[in-house]
Structure formats: C-alpha cells, structure tokens
Amino acid sequence: MIKILLVGCGGILGAVTRYAVNVYISNRIYSLFPWATFSINMVGSFLLGLFLIIFHEDNFILFIGTGFLGSFTTLSTFSYEGIQLLKKEKIKLFIAYVLGSFMMGIIFAYAGIITGKFIIESFK
C-alpha cells in the first residue's frame, strides 16, 4: 500500500511538473517542433539513468523513478504530437522528432548512467 502511495505521489508531482514545464517552454519557443515534450523526455531519461545508479532504496526508486520520472516523461503526448506533424505534412520535422526522441533518449539515459557512476566514484 505504501508502495502504491509512493508511486501515486510521485505521479502527482511528475504530471504537474510536466504541465508547468510544458506551459513555460511553449510560451517561450514558437516552433512546430515539440520542444517542450522533447526536452521533458530527454531530461527525464537522463535523470532516470542518474537516479537508478545512485540510489538503490526501493521506496526512493518507486517515488522518484516509477512515480515522478515515469509520469514526468510521456510517450502518449509524443505520439499525438508526432501524428499532428504528419497531418500538417511536416515530414522532415516528424522524422527529426521521432528519430531524435528515440536516439537522444537513449543517449541521455546513457549519459545519466555515466554521470551517476562518476558521482559515485567522486565520493569514494
């Protein structure tokens, strides 16, 4: 039960933060490319890699990992925005968005892991 609440509370924060960041970026960058969702997904992938290396406590991982970062990032919004680009016949932007999110997401996750390992080594 505690586990469910931890995930849920992380989820509240993740969703609200995602919305706030989305509004913030959307109000400042005017582009057909979905920079808001893209940045959110990249930062989230990086942070998840980072946290999974540094922290091993189950409850913390449930709250920050599954809860917060799992909700902060979103693939449904990515899918919707991707299709919108297709509908607007922005094929190059569509390919850039899909391939970019895919490849950069993995790269950011890897960077997060490397950074985490570096931080752990620094504290030894």
Added chain:
Amino acid sequence: MNKYIAIGIGGFIGAILRYLIEISTPCFYCSTMFVNSVGSFGLAFMTALFLNLSSIPNWLKISITVGFFGSFTTFSTFSLEALELLENGNILFFFFYSGINLLLGLLFAAIALYIVNRLRKDKKGNLI
C-alpha cells in the same frame, strides 16, 4: 477545480495504474509496451473527442489527458529499457521493443484520431 489539482489527480491514478500493470506482468518490457500503446491511443482519442466539446469542463479534460494519459505512459522507462537491451546485445529485441513503443504508439494515435473523425462525421457535427 484548480488546474493543477485536476492534473495531479489524473497523474496520481495514471502512475499507480502503470505501476500495478508493471508488477502484475512477468516481464518489465511487456508492461511498458502495453501502457505506451494503450496510452497513446487513449490520449489521442480523448483529446480529439474533447475538441470543441464545451459541455465538459476544462479541468476534467486536462485531468484525463495531461494528467492521466500523460502519466500512464512513460518515455524515461522506455529509454532505459531500450538502452539495457542494447547493452545486453539483444539487438533483435531492441528493434522490436523500440518499434512497438514508438511506431505502435504513433499508429494507435493515428487510428484513434481517425475513429473520432468518423464518429463526428456520422453524427453530422454533433457528438454524443
């Protein structure tokens, strides 16, 4: 209702549902593929359905779309699991897994939009 509270509630439910699905499936990767596909369909469907539907309050719309479906799916978990598959040399499953998450997500979103579009046409402008 306050926007943020509405989104928070949706996020609460979405995250928990995603977690429950994760712990009830024997393989982690399966649950991610499932929530991301279903969630992509759901978000697109509800977003399109809610378009120009003034009878539903704004807070409820974003609670379901941004809150629930936004949190039900996850990109960070996908990135990490894809990376894990790559590092383990599981190239075939890496492409299959990535394809299901990304391509199926896009496909389901497109299908959802198509369905809502057809529903609108049938009802001659008035949705139920």
